[in-house]
Each structure stands twice: as structure tokens, then as C-alpha cells.
Amino acid sequence: MIINSVLIAGAGAIGLVVAETIYNADPHCISILAQGERLERYRNKGLTVNGRRLEFRFGGEKPVDLIIVASKFHHLGEIIKDIRPYVGKDTRILSLLNGISSEDIIGRAYGRDRLPLAMIIGTDAFHSGEETSYHQKGIINFGDAEGKNGERENSIAAFFTRTGVPFVLQPDMKRLLWYKYMINVGVNQTTAALRLPYGAIQRTGGPGEIEEARLLAEKAMKEVIIIANAEGIDLNEGDIDHWYKTVNTLNPSGYTSMAQDVLAGRKTEVEMFGLAMTELGKKHRIPVPVNETLYLQLRTIEQTYPGAYPITLAGTKKTRPG
Template structure:
């Protein structure tokens, strides 16, 4: 097996890391999937990644039909709109790699195209959007982690390794992908959300016992849910417990969204934990408060409280 026709859906902070790497790969047909104004903008303006202009090929979902590999790198709240495009692109041999945050994007995609098409995966990249520029440090980025659910190496995981070789992307295969995905989820919940509510850099977790206590409360609830689901995060690689290296003033994706007055992925973080907690009979007060607080901050950004 070889991935010769590769497409990516999502050209934001995560997708730009993949575009940066795969644009270096010779002998593959690589393109971004987009429609309407988004397609026109990509074709006209390209992408500024680490202060270099990239002009990837842009295809509609219909043009991309039958691709060997679909990489999904959209925000969680954009996934419902992307699912019909994934369905349009996928045929009987297509493999789908979801690099989204959270623990349920594969389930959502599988409901539309079948679980047999999906190789579970995650990505760790500390990207920052500065106006029309995407900035990240390739050397300190931990990159893409992927693996089959049953832990076996297959033709598909071998093909992914061949695809990523020589691209500058950091990657590794794992035989415990679900614990790896949940460990990344744990990092995101603990590191993204408290700083987003406070509007401060990540150094607050070391410099304030109070911020650390909020993080620990959120993570404690997540750990209880993971345990009830039979997810043993201790099986994950030691690197699963840390993110890509950043400075104390760094602002992770949830706070970046609030700074830019965009809606966040809180439904994927605390929203999902609240839902799973209710299904399992596990209380999630820290996550419930955080969910409502960040939703209220979104409403504030939307002008809901502008009473002048």
C-alpha cells in the first residue's frame, strides 16, 4: 500500500503543520479540500506558514473523490459541516486520519463512512495564528502519533510511515493509540481551559497554586471517566504526558480562540466530559463550571452583554 493521492481538510493551525511537511514530499498528489469563498481565498492568497508563502493545490470534495488518504484537521465545531465532504471523498480504499483534539472525532466520522476506513491518530503542535500567519517551531513540535486500535502494525501504518519520511514532520506509530489519545485529551483539558478562563499564559500553572488546583480538579474528573471506560493512560508513551515546549507567556488554542473572538472547542472538552459523566454516573462539577464559564465568555465576545 502507498498513499499517492493525499488530501487535507482544514488549513488552520494544525493543518498548516501538515501542509508545511507534506509540501516537501515529492511524488505525491497533495491538495487542500475547500469550497466557495474559502477555496477562492486559498487559491488567491495561499498560506503564510513560518513566514513562507505556500500555495497548495485546492480541490473540491468532488474533485478529491477516491483519494488514498484524507487528513482531517478542522476545529471540532466545524466537523459536522466537514462530514459530508469526507463522505464524498471516501471510496472503498480510502483511509482517514483525524488529527483533531478530543476523544470522539473518529466516532463521528465513522458513523458516516464506517470505522474500517479510520486509523486513529492525534497531533501535538503548539501553533499560533498571528493575523494571517501561522507560526510553530518544527524542532520542538512532538507531531503526529497514529496506530491501529488492536495495536498491530499494518499496511496502512507502514504507508503512513513512508508518507511522513523525509518531510520534517515528527511522527511515531504506537500500539496503544486509545490511551495516547486520552492522554493528549487530558493535557488539553488541564492546560487549555484554566488559562482560557483567566486570560493568562501557561506559566500560571507553575506560579499559582490556585490555577493548579483548578487544573487538578478538571483532570481528576477526566481520570475517573477514563478509568470507568477502561482506558489505561499509564500504557501511553512517556511523551504523552507533555506537550510541545512553549514559553511561559504561551496561549493555547482555547485562549487563542477567545482572544480572536472566535467560538472555542469547549463542547469537545468539558462538554464531552459532562456528557460521558452523566452516562457513567460520575459527577463533573469542575468541568460543568468551566463549560458554562467559557460559553459565557463566548457570549461576551459576541456582544450579548453590551448593554450600552
Template sequence: MRLLVVGAGSTGGYFGGRLAQAGRDVTFLVRPKRAAQLRQDGLRIISPHGDLTLNPALVTAEDLAHPYDAVLLTVKAYQLEAALDDLAPAIGPDTMILPVLNGMRHMDILSRRFNPRNVVGCALKVATVLENDGSIVQLSPLQDLAYGELDGSVTPRIRVLDAFMQGTGIDARLSTAIRREMWEKWVLLATVGAITCLMRGTIGEVEACTGGATLASHLLDEVAAIVRAVGESPSDAFMHVARTQITAAGSSLVSSMFRDLQRGRRVEVEEIIGDLVRHAATAGIAIPLLSATYVHLLVYQHKLDGDS
């Protein structure tokens, strides 16, 4: 199997790097600036699972000329539209697209642009950050990559993909409930993002405040209510684990949105929070806390856009 990783940032660089380290056939599609940085310094990973520096196979958009067996799509959600033209030559009739973007809007965009059959469900849980020097730092040992056919079937192609992913030093698994897992990921991501960005602190710092755990629990309920109305209902087991995570005393848990906010970077406010707010409006669901988060992050984003 030949895999194209679109993007060599914190997510694509980490997982693509681990796969390449294990001897898999991996090529990175990157912008010229990132290509120059990687050719000069190599792809550098700092991780609890072991540090790594390698010289990966690279390609830029103008040099992409043939389809790949699979494409791991790891760009930020707000970069997706711009990336579609770049990656189009890599998509053939049988190419599997594995998007690890946040939210769910990208699934419709990819299905419209390519063939719906090309799109495979994918849910990723990892905490990584791209430093200014181009290195990728994994912040915790968690690295869970799930994938599967959207209808839950176990097809020959998904078995081949699973075999490609196994034995590579990443926690990869085939899921027959991937669509539900993707919605559950959005529930947790939006909830943790809303708590940490609105309150400007870690889960533990919020919990330590009077009413903090109650606020966090209410935010989870708002997000879950939206998803139950418009998507795949989260399981009871997931909700129990999620509620425990967002109210844990002393927890250092934060969201990727909050890390980006702290660094003065763009945040995926529309894809992670805004889409949920719009779904809630359509479904007639009251979401005062999530709406406040949305406005709060829009103010930040507008200031950032104005400065740039």
C-alpha cells in the same frame, strides 16, 4: 499515496504544507474564500523549523470527484458535521481517514457515516495559530503526529502511511497504542484548557497564585477520573508528565481554546469540556471544577453567538 487534507487552517495548513514541501502528493479541500486567499498569497508558514511559502494543490467541494488513499481531517470539531458531505466523495472502501480533531466524539460520528475500517487513530500535538491575514504561525517547536490502527495491529496499509510521513520534516510516528494516546491527549487538552480558560492566564501565572498548583492538580484528577471510567486509562508515566506540565513555575503554556477565547473566536467547549461533563454525569462522578469551567465557557459562547 495521494493525501487529501480537509482544511488549510492552523493545523491542516501546517502539516499539509510540510508534507507538500517534502514532495508528497497533497491536495487541500478548502472553502472558496480560503481557496481565493491561498491562490493570491500562497500558503504561508512561519515556524521555528523554517518559514515556508508555497502554492498548494487546491480543490473545493463541488470539484471533488474521486477517492483518495488517505484523508487528513483537520477541521474544528464543531465544523465536522458540515464537512462530512463535502469530503464524502473522497472516501472509498480503502481510504484511511486520519482525524486530528479534539475529544473523541468524532470517532463515533465518522464510523457511523463511513465504514469503521476507514477510520485510523490519530493524535496530534502542535501549537499553531491562523492569523487574520491567512498566515500560519507555529508558536513552539513541538510537532508530534502519531497514528495507528485502533486495535494496535501493524497492517500493510499503516506501514505505507508511515513511510509516506517519514522524512518530511515533521515528527511523525507509528503507534501501537494510539487509542490510549488519543484519550491521554484529551486528558491534557481538557485540563490545560480548563485551567487557562477558567483562570484567564498561563499555567505559570496560575501556579504563581496561592493555591494555583493545587487547583490545577485537582482539575487533572477530575478529568482523569472520567477517562478512567469511560475510556482508556492514562498511563502512570503520562500522569506524572502531565502533572508536572500543569504546575510548572513560569510556564507560558496555554490551550488552543484559550488562544481562541482571547481572539474572540468560537471555542470547542462542547467537544473538549462538555462531553467530559456528560460522561461524568452518566458515571456518577463529582467534578465541581470542570463543571464550573463548562458553565464559564458556555456563558462566553452564548454571548458570542448573540453578538454574531
């Protein structure tokens, strides 16, 4: 199968970085998922990447050959409904969401065989309103969950090669997905709770580094390693050292996506990190105190946003007094 049409579902930092690369190579093959108020806003204000407005199509042909899902986790249910008209018999779906569960969730709606495991790593994209900026695009890593890469993966690889999207086709994607999860759990949550940029947790000797913040992130990551081992995934503390080779190359004044959400007063993805880790800890009877604490901190922060309704730990809105 040759991929000739692509839909980007989620026009945030990650979605627009990938969309820009494809657009530069072949503007006619790509479209952005949008409808209702969001569609009108995109049409009126446009979508801008690194200061350049890109004239994307919205919607486009149905079905498409490839859907790239790049939304926030709490928008995934809505995205799954909205992409339905674009999913044909042979449509492939690539999920670039954080976490370790989005492929299974999307697969329950459209068939797990459409989705390789995937992630993007090494991007420092920043998104605000309809504008995205970045220094590092990052690299999409993907591959079959069981390491049996075939026509599905090869067709996506051929498309990325043709359009210049940086990628690596991985033989052991399941381990790599947990590696990215380890990073997100430690770094996203820590920088969000402390409202700090990448420079605070880098290990380069820079003036903005904060050892205590770096140690907190590492403690959260070490809990992921223990849980991953219980799940049969061979992560180890050497993976934390390896991660610094990536984070040390990022713009020290840039922020993780979760820190950006907190600074902008937006809902975070803490449920897929701290809460999911807490639930996995209970499943394996393994204590994860750092992640439990980060979860409680971030849920508290979310409830301090202007106009925010208090929310229970189960995610149910409480009734506002009076």
C-alpha cells in the same frame, strides 16, 4: 498500498503545520480542502506558515489516498460532507481533532475501518487569518484502536517517513488518546477561561507561572482520570507529571488553541471537553464539578463576544429581544 496523494481538511494551526512539512518534501502530492468563499480567500491572500507563503493546490485529484482531518470539532459535520468526493474505496482517513469521538463520527459516514486512532501532541502552533506560526511542530501519534497495527497503519507510516512528518506508530493508542484528552480538558479549558499562555501553567520556575492556574488545570485532569478508569482506560496521576515534560518545552508566550479562540472571539470546542465530561460523569454517576464549572464559564465567555447571540446549554440559539 502506497500513499501518493493527500488532502488536508482544515487549514488552521494543526492542518497547516502538517501540510507545510509534506509540501516541503513533495508539493505535488498535497492539496487543501476549500470551496466557495474560503477558496477565493485562500487564492487571494494565500496560506502562510512561519512567514512563508506556500503555493498549495486546492482540491486536486479525486479520490485521494489519505485525508487528514484537522478542523475544529464544530466544523466536523461540514467537513464530512465536503470530503465526500475525495473518499475512494481505499482512502485512509486520519483525524487530528481533539477529543475522543471524531473517529467514530467520521466512521459512521465512511466506515470505521478507514480510521486508525490519531492525535498530535507537543505543537505550539498559532493561527490567525490565513497565517500560522510555530516553534514546535509536534508529533502525530496513531495506531489501531485494538493495538492490531497492520497494512493500513504501515502505509501511513511509510508516507510520513518519506515526507518527514514526525510520528510515532503506537501499540496502545486508545490509552494515549485519553491521555491527550486529559491534557486538553485541563489545560485548554483553564487557559481559555483565564486567557493565559502556556507559561502560566508550566513547571519550570519561570517568572510567568501561576500556581493557582496550574492547580485548576490539574483538578480538571484528575476528573478525567477518574472517568477514564470507569471507561476501562488505565490513566493515573503519574500521567499528569509526565505531561509537564512536554508542556515545559513549549513557548511560554504561546497559547493553547482554545485560548486563541477566546482571545479572537471565536467559537470554542468546549462541547467536546467540559460538556462531554459532564455527560460522562452522569453516565457513571461520578461528580465532575471542575469540568461543569469550566463549561459554564466558557459558554458564558462565548456569549460576551461582540454581536454574539445568547445560546442555551443545549446549544439552541435564543431569540434576540426586540
